[in-house]
Amino acid sequence: MNVELLLWLGGGAAALLAIAPVIRWTHRVLVHVEQIADDWTGEEGRPGVPPRPGVMERLEAIERRVTAVEHELLPNSGTSLRDAVDRVDRRTAAASDE
Incomplete structure (x- = not known):
């Protein structure tokens, strides 16, 4: 049972490590898309920051x-x-x- 649990945990960790670059890349792309959307629609002013x-x-x-x-x-x-x-x-x- 312990060996099986270790295999499952090791496989899960390997899977997370394998998809981590994809998650990082997706996050970077989504941040850029959000910045483009903010530039397109503009931003409301907030205290100390003028509106764009x-x-x-x-x-x-x-x-x-x-x-x-x-x-x-x-x-x-x-x-x-x-x-x-x-x-x-x-x-x-x-x-x-x-």
């Missing part, structure tokens, strides 16, 4: 900034940077013709 916006919030902020820059780079009602450059260019051309 998720990917979709960041993309929305980038789109707003790009829209603002496009507004300045394209001619519109006369208030954009492009309109100001065009006015200066016309004045400079007119002054150089005189």
